[in-house]
Amino acid sequence: MSKTGDRGQGTGDRKRKFQKNIFSVFCLLFSVFCFLGMGKPAAKKVYVKTLKNGHYQLIVDGRPYVVKGVCYNPVPIGSSHDYDFWSDAGEPWKKDGELMKKMGVNTVRFYNAGENTESVKKVVSGLYKLYGIRSMMGNWLGFWNYPAPFYDDENFRKKIKDEVIAMVEALKGEEGILAWVLGNENNYSFGGKINPWSSERIDKMGDERQCMLVRANVYYTLIEEIAKEIRRIDPNHPIVMGNGELICLDVANEFAKSIDIVGCVIYRGKTFGNIFSTLRQTYDKPVLFIEFGADAYNAYEKKEDEDAQGAFLESQWAQIYRNLANNPDGAGNCLGGTMFEWTDEWWKHNDYDANGLSIHDTESNWSNGSYYFDIKAERNMNMNEEWFGIVKLEPQKVEGINKRVPRKAYYMIREFWKNPRDVKKSARKK
Amino acid sequence: MSQKRRQRTEDRGQKLRRNIALSIFLVLAPLAGVSYAQDIAKEGAADLEKLSQEYFAKNDYDGFYQHLKKISSPTPEVYYFLALARQKNIEYWQQTKDWEGVYDKAASYKKDIDDNLRSAEGALKDDKGLLLKIKYLKWMRAKEEGLDKSTGLFNDLVNTAKDAAGQDCLQITKDIADELAGLEDKNLSRRLYEIYVNKLIGSDISGADLKKTAVKFLNDNNIYLAKALFEAFLSKISDVKALLARETVGIAGLFAHQGRTVGPDPVFAEEMYKKAYELSGAAAFDSGSQYRRAFNLERMKEFVRAAEEYKNLLELDQDYGAKQKVLFRLGVLTAYAVKNVPAAEDYFLRVKDEFPKDILASSSLYQLGLLSQFHNDPDKAKEYYSALLEIARSQGVDLEKNELALLAQERLVEIEEKKEIKYGLKLFLEGTLGTGGLQSLPQGTHLSGGVTVDLTAYPCEAGIGQPIKYLVTMSNPQTGCMAPAYAYEWSGETGGIANIPNSPELVTDYAAAGIKVVHVAVVGPQGPDGEGFDIVEVK
Numbered sequence: 001m002s003k004t005g006d007r008g009q010g011t012g013d014r015k016r017k018f019q020k021n022i023f024s025v026f027c028l029l030f031s032v033f034c035f036l037g038m039g040k041p042a043a044k045k046v047y048v049k050t051l052k053n054g055h056y057q058l059i060v061d062g063r064p065y066v067v068k069g070v071c072y073n074p075v076p077i078g079s080s081h082d083y084d085f086w087s088d089a090g091e092p093w094k095k096d097g098e099l100m101k102k103m104g105v106n107t108v109r110f111y112n113a114g115e116n117t118e119s120v121k122k123v124v125s126g127l128y129k130l131y132g133i134r135s136m137m138g139n140w141l142g143f144w145n146y147p148a149p150f151y152d153d154e155n156f157r158k159k160i161k162d163e164v165i166a167m168v169e170a171l172k173g174e175e176g177i178l179a180w181v182l183g184n185e186n187n188y189s190f191g192g193k194i195n196p197w198s199s200e201r202i203d204k205m206g207d208e209r210q211c212m213l214v215r216a217n218v219y220y221t222l223i224e225e226i227a228k229e230i231r232r233i234d235p236n237h238p239i240v241m242g243n244g245e246l247i248c249l250d251v252a253n254e255f256a257k258s259i260d261i262v263g264c265v266i267y268r269g270k271t272f273g274n275i276f277s278t279l280r281q282t283y284d285k286p287v288l289f290i291e292f293g294a295d296a297y298n299a300y301e302k303k304e305d306e307d308a309q310g311a312f313l314e315s316q317w318a319q320i321y322r323n324l325a326n327n328p329d330g331a332g333n334c335l336g337g338t339m340f341e342w343t344d345e346w347w348k349h350n351d352y353d354a355n356g357l358s359i360h361d362t363e364s365n366w367s368n369g370s371y372y373f374d375i376k377a378e379r380n381m382n383m384n385e386e387w388f389g390i391v392k393l394e395p396q397k398v399e400g401i402n403k404r405v406p407r408k409a410y411y412m413i414r415e416f417w418k419n420p421r422d423v424k425k426s427a428r429k430k
Numbered sequence: 431m432s433q434k435r436r437q438r439t440e441d442r443g444q445k446l447r448r449n450i451a452l453s454i455f456l457v458l459a460p461l462a463g464v465s466y467a468q469d470i471a472k473e474g475a476a477d478l479e480k481l482s483q484e485y486f487a488k489n490d491y492d493g494f495y496q497h498l499k500k501i502s503s504p505t506p507e508v509y510y511f512l513a514l515a516r517q518k519n520i521e522y523w524q525q526t527k528d529w530e531g532v533y534d535k536a537a538s539y540k541k542d543i544d545d546n547l548r549s550a551e552g553a554l555k556d557d558k559g560l561l562l563k564i565k566y567l568k569w570m571r572a573k574e575e576g577l578d579k580s581t582g583l584f585n586d587l588v589n590t591a592k593d594a595a596g597q598d599c600l601q602i603t604k605d606i607a608d609e610l611a612g613l614e615d616k617n618l619s620r621r622l623y624e625i626y627v628n629k630l631i632g633s634d635i636s637g638a639d640l641k642k643t644a645v646k647f648l649n650d651n652n653i654y655l656a657k658a659l660f661e662a663f664l665s666k667i668s669d670v671k672a673l674l675a676r677e678t679v680g681i682a683g684l685f686a687h688q689g690r691t692v693g694p695d696p697v698f699a700e701e702m703y704k705k706a707y708e709l710s711g712a713a714a715f716d717s718g719s720q721y722r723r724a725f726n727l728e729r730m731k732e733f734v735r736a737a738e739e740y741k742n743l744l745e746l747d748q749d750y751g752a753k754q755k756v757l758f759r760l761g762v763l764t765a766y767a768v769k770n771v772p773a774a775e776d777y778f779l780r781v782k783d784e785f786p787k788d789i790l791a792s793s794s795l796y797q798l799g800l801l802s803q804f805h806n807d808p809d810k811a812k813e814y815y816s817a818l819l820e821i822a823r824s825q826g827v828d829l830e831k832n833e834l835a836l837l838a839q840e841r842l843v844e845i846e847e848k849k850e851i852k853y854g855l856k857l858f859l860e861g862t863l864g865t866g867g868l869q870s871l872p873q874g875t876h877l878s879g880g881v882t883v884d885l886t887a888y889p890c891e892a893g894i895g896q897p898i899k900y901l902v903t904m905s906n907p908q909t910g911c912m913a914p915a916y917a918y919e920w921s922g923e924t925g926g927i928a929n930i931p932n933s934p935e936l937v938t939d940y941a942a943a944g945i946k947v948v949h950v951a952v953v954g955p956q957g958p959d960g961e962g963f964d965i966v967e968v969k
Contacts, residue, residue, distance in 0.1 A: 185910045193907060193914035196955045208956070244910045265910060306527060311614075366913045367906055373614075379903045379934060385911065411533040421576060 045236050046178055048260050048286050048335070055325035055332025056286035058238075060134070060178070066324060067178075067288055067336030068417055069107030069136070070100065070390070073345065077395055077402050078358045080347045086114030086123055090400035093123050096342060097131035099391065103410055104417040107178055109136040109290055109338040117170045128176030136240065136290070136338065137171060138181035139164045141222070143195060149186070152199035152218045157225075164226050165233065172234040179237050180230060181290060182223055185244030185265050190215040216251035227258035242290055246275065249283040261335065263290035267383075269370025270315040276323045276331035289337030292316055296407055297387035299364045299377035304387075306408035308373045313339060313390070313409045314416055321420045339413075343404065344389035358395070361386050475507040475560070482511055491519035506557065509550035510564055513543045517567060543571055558594035562602045565590050584618065591625045600629055611654065620654065627658045637666040648684060653694050657685075675714035678706040683719060686726035689891040689967075696730050699723075717747040721756070728759065728965070731884060733767030754785040755945060758794060759965060762947055766862050766963050771801055782817075789944045792818050792834050797947070799841060804859045808845045815842050832942060833923055854919030857951035861961035881905055885950050885962035891969065895939050898925070898966055902934035902950055904959075917953040922963070924948055940968040 046065075049057045058065045074092050075083045085092070100108070108127065114120050120137075127133040142149045142160045150156040164182070171177055188194045190212045197215070205211045227239045238260035243249060245266060252262075262285045266272055272289070279287055294312035298305035320337055323330035349361035364381035374382040390410045394403040478498075485494035495515040501508050516539040523531030550564050565587040572580035591603045607622035631640070644659035660681045668674055682702030685695040693699055703723045706714040715723070724739035740760045743750060750756060757777050765774035778794035785791055799814035815838040822835045829835040844851055851859070882905040892898050902918060920930045923946040925938030940946060946968060951961040 185912065188909045188912055191907065191909070192956050193954055194909050194912045245908060247908065267910065307524075366911055367904075379901045383911065406529065408527065408529050408532075411529045415533060 046238060047236075048238055051325055051332075053326070053332065056335065057325040058286070058335045064325070065106075065336075066321075067107045067136075067338065068105055069109055069336065069338030070105055071291060071338050071341040072096070072108040072110060073341065074343045075345045075347055077346050077393055080351045080357055084114060086119035087116055092401045093127055094130070095399065095401060095404060096391075097127050097133060099404060099406065099410075100133055100342070101131040103406075103414045105133060107134050107136060107336075107338060108342070109138065109181065111138045111181075111184065112140050113137055113167050113171065120171065121174055124171065124174045124176040128174075133176070134178035135174075135176050136179045136181050137167065137177060138184070138242070139167060141183045141186060141226075143183065143186045143189070148197040149189065149195060150197055150199070151215070151222055152197075152202060157222050160222065161226050161229065165229055168230050168234050172237065177237055179240050179261070180234075181240045181242055181263055182226060182259070183242040184291070185242065186219060187216065187247050188244045190219070190248055212248070213251065216248040217255060220248075220252045220255040223252070223256040224258055227256065231258060240288055240290065246278060246282065249279075253283045259285065261286050261288050263288050265289075265291040267292065267368055267370065269368070269372065270312050271319050272316065276333055279333060280331055284333075286333050286335050288335045289316075289320065289339075291340040292337055293340040293388055293390075294371060294409075295384045295387040296389070296392075296409070297362055297384040298374040299362070299382040299384060300374040302362065305373065308371075309390070309407065310409040310412040312371070314412050317413060317416050318420070318422055322422065339390065341388050341390075343391045344386055344393050346386055346393070348385040478507050478511050482514065485515075486518055489522055491515050491522060495519075504549070504553075506550045506554040506560060506564075509546045509553065510560060510567070513546035513550065513564075513567055516540075516543045516546075517570065540571065540575075543567070547571075558590070558596070559598050559602050562587070562590055562594060562599060562606065566606050588621050588625065591622055600626065603629075607655075608652070611652070616654075623655050623658060627655070627662055630659070631662050631666075637663055640666065645684070648694065651694075657695070657698060671709055672713070675706045675710035678702050678709065679714050679719045682706065683722050686722050687729040687890075689725070690889045692729070693726065696726050699726050700730070700732075712742065712746055715746065717743060717750050720746055721750075721752075724756075728763070729890060731886075733763045737763040737768055754781050754788050754790045755967070757781045757784075758790045758945055761794060761797060762963075762965055765797065765801060769863060771805070771863065775801060786821075789942070792821055793944055793947075795821070796834055796838055799838065800855075800859070803841060803845065803851060804856075804863065812842065812845050815839075815845075833925065833940070834942075834944075837923070852921060854951055855921035855949070857919050857953065857958050858921055858949040858961045858963070861951055861958055862963075881907065881952065881954070881960040883950065883952050883960035883962040885948065885964045887948070887964045887966045889966075890964070891967045892939070893969055894941060894943060897937055897939050900936040900938070900948055900950070900964065902952065902962065904934075904952065914954050916959065919951040919953060920948070921951070922946070922948040943968050 046058070046060050049059045051057060058067065072093075074085065074096060075081070076088075076092075124135045124137070127135060139160075141164070142151075142156065145156070164180075168180060189197060192198070192208070192211065192215075198211075199218075202211050202214050202218075205214060223241055227241075230239055239258070240261040240263040241252070241256060241259040242263045242265065243252070245264070249262070262279065262283060264275065264287055266275065266289055268275075272292075276287065279285070293316070294309045296304055296306050296309040298308065316337075316339075320334050321327070323332065323334035324336070325332050344360070346360055347357045349363055349365060350356050362384060364377065364383055365385045366383045367375075367380045368383050369375050369380070371382055390407050390413070392405050392407055394405060396403045398404075481497070482494060485491065485497070492515075495512060498504070498508055498512050498515065504512070520532060520536050520539055523529075523536065547564055547568050551561070551568075554561055554564070565583070569580060569583040569587050572583050587606075591599070591606075594600075594603070603622055604626045607619045607626060610619035610622060613619070630643070635643075640659055640663040644656050644663060647659060648656035664674060664678060664681070667677060679702070682699045684699075685693050685702070686699035687693045687696050700723070703719075703726075720739065720743040724736050724743055727733075727736035727739055730736075737760055740756050740763070743756055744753065744760075757780050761774050761777035761781065764770050764777060768774075775798060778798045781788070781794040782791045782798070795814045795818040799811045799818070802808075802814060803811035818838045819829065819835060819842075822829055822832060827835060829839070840852065843849070850856060884903040886901055886903065888899045888901065900920075904916075906913065916934075918932055918934055920936055923940075924930060924936065925940045925946070927936065927938040930936065936948075936950075944967075946966050947963060948966070949961065949963045952959045
């Protein structure tokens with residue numbers, strides 16, 4: 001063999017060897033990048049889409065998502081509002097998650113995150129990974145501050161903002177987070193009758209209606225400030241503004257434009273009335289019912305009434321479905337709801353009475369004529385706060401937590417979600 | 431024959447005998463079964479009905495179902511009861527809240543019901559009564575499933591009821607209507623009750639019997655049916671106006687407030703009273719029925735109209751036996767509802783002048799004193815309170831214990847020491863009458879927070895020492911599930927209760943007879959929100 005031929009062969013070998021090395025290095029680098037990238041998966045994007053027909057749809061992981069949810073605050077029998085759910089060693093969310101999954105629940109609403117962020121993350125992550133349930137995480141915005149929520153005080157506003165932003169920063173990376181919820185029924189304080197708050201400039205108004213409007217302005221500008229900040233640090237989750245009924249949403253329309261979804265707290269009985277079309281006119285944002293439902297106690301007949309609760313909830317869900325996107329019979333602006341609530345809360349009637357925490361109180365806290373099945377109760381007081389659960393609790397403990405017994409509503413809604421249909425005028429027994 | 435052959439023959443014989451016995455058994459057993467099944471079938475519809483009741487009383491729905499399944503030639507009744515057994519089983523699960531039963535186990539039962547009802551209807555010949563029951567069950571199934579066809583099925587049931595003749599069908603129609611009356615949608619029962627009523631009328635039943643039947647239904651608390659039959663009775667006697675008017679008034683009295691008990695339907699009562707007046711004017715009423723009408727309106731919180739009718743009573747019968755009570759009620763309603771203080775004072779003065787020895791004279795003096803005191807006429811007020819105490823002394827009343835006397839003394843101290851009227855009383859009077867001088871205010875004027883406050887006593891008539899509960903009901907402002915924190919300022923004749931609670935409920939009793947006036951003022955976080963009053967009679 002000639003030396004030239006040998007040399008040609010050697011060059012070819014070296015070239016091939018070089019290409020092989022480059023390829024190996026490339027593979028190695030690629031693996032390293034992938035490995036680093038897999039350490040924490042990117043948070044999936046959740047957003048509201050406006051369809052061509054003007055309807056609204058919640059998109060999660062690229063697909064339409066109807067919020068089929070529950071308000072989740074499973075205070076055990078004997079405990080009060082200060083119960084730390086997040087750190088409960090009994091991990092009630094596991095038992096509840098199982099039951100919720102069987103029912104078809106895909107979302108839970110938490111009113112406020114716990115102080116221990118790691119505990120919160122564990123629950124949010126666990127609910128999502130084990131049961132496919134996403135979490136709407138809320139903040140009270142200082143509504144229960146003692147002696148009052150001083151929304152017109154700069155220091156107070158800053159404190160609230162910092163708290164919310166810290167929560168978002170801590171949890172925004174969690175896969176299970178669906179949305180942020182700002183406040184609940186805080187707007188009921190504008191009239192000065194609930195958690196009354198004021199300031200010098202408000203007091204100077206004199207006229208009650210003017211005071212109310214100024215309070216609304218003060219509050220919704222705070223919402224706007226918080227929402228803008230959240231958007232800046234977390235563009236991946238929508239912002240829901242809690243509101244009792246539609247009160248003062250005309251003011252919100254002017255001052256709280258940065259929120260994505262209006263989260264209405266509605267107790268109008270079997271249906272939501274004309275709320276869908278009204279919102280289109282006054283505050284045209286997609287609506288999510290962050291609280292709605294019916295109690296399971298008949299204050300007139302003084303006995304449990306699962307039939308009434310089930311019938312009311314089923315009717316409410318039928319109307320929600322009628323107003324989802326792409327239903328020609330509805331307004332197309334509803335994204336679903338989180339019904340009030342998962343379990344009964346035995347502390348609610350009077351949380352200052354330690355003895356009452358272990359009693360399933362049947363005294364009513366408020367009156368609502370739309371819940372006509374027991375409006376003839378004494379003094380028309382028919383709404384029983386401790387009886388709103390679609391799952392009841394029993395004092396007997398199973399695996400360290402109060403036994404859960406699903407009510408009729410649990411099954412009715414389970415069946416409804418499997419086969420959503422228009423609910424005819426109920427012929428249920430009284 | 432060899433032993434072996436003998437053995438074989440014996441064996442064959444035994445085998446033959448065994449086979450014959452077996453054959454006989456196989457032939458006879460089914461015949462026995464058929465005979466037994468035929469015996470069951472022969473039981474008839476009435477027996478099945480009775481049997482079903484026995485099984486259902488024990489909640490043994492499956493037991494009854496299995497019993498019926500043994501029948502080899504089921505009749506339409508049997509198919510119907512098979513379906514009914516399954517339906518009752520599902521209802522039993524509902525009652526016992528066995529939701530897994532209702533939602534998970536019941537699927538096969540539901541199919542069973544549908545199949546058996548289809549068979550029942552297919553095999554049915556002429557039995558309209560059974561047809562009604564089948565159609566009712568069919569509709570119930572469809573309604574429970576929320577099927578669109580349930581509306582059509584109900585119309586079918588109604589049409590069948592219309593066409594069905596005979597007393598038994600009439601009774602079945604009523605029984606079904608009675609069951610439907612327990613449902614939320616009242617139109618369902620009403621449609622069948624109408625058929626029942628029309629058939630009853632069409633059966634040439636006499637007016638008197640119609641009325642008797644109506645009264646029976648009223649006593650059974652079937653208010654809807656009672657009203658329908660009373661109206662049918664009235665249309666039978668509609669030719670004679672005067673009689674019609676009197677009967678209408680009489681019927682109204684059956685539904686009106688009765689004093690110690692709430693009437694079955696006070697609103698219907700007033701409708702009847704109105705009708706009677708349209709027919710014959712005041713002539714339709716005697717003093718008793720006129721008083722009942724006014725009292726009914728008062729208990730309905732239609733205070734202004736009640737005052738008018740009390741006035742009409744006094745025009746109708748100037749010597750009315752309990753005139754002082756009527757005058758006193760007129761005074762209270764005119765002051766606090768009509769808001770015509772001068773007119774109210776006239777009524778109170780009439781009681782004082784015309785009935786000086788009556789307990790209501792003292793009550794009137796107290797009211798006169800209050801109105802004068804509130805309207806900044808302390809001298810007049812002092813005069814009235816002092817007169818009250820004078821009467822009390824002359825009657826030997828213990829001034830340290832008698833409530834009216836104590837209240838009068840309290841007011842006198844306020845006047846003498848130039849103090850403001852007691853806070854709760856002041857809030858009530860200001861909220862009701864305003865802060866100006868003597869004047870009449872437009873009816874319905876709401877001077878405080880704009881919340882409607884109703885104060886109602888239960889009962890509104892009681893004996894001495896018997897408990898009376900006063901309840902405050904309010905139209906709440908829109909605050910969702912969070913009720914504002916209210917303070918309840920009670921005033922007036924609150925009876926023997928030692929400590930007046932700051933709550934919307936007050937339970938008390940009275941040591942002396944008379945007509946008592948109790949007030950409440952409700953104060954919210956922003957100030958007075960509303961006020962109310964009620965009148966009770968202690969006998």
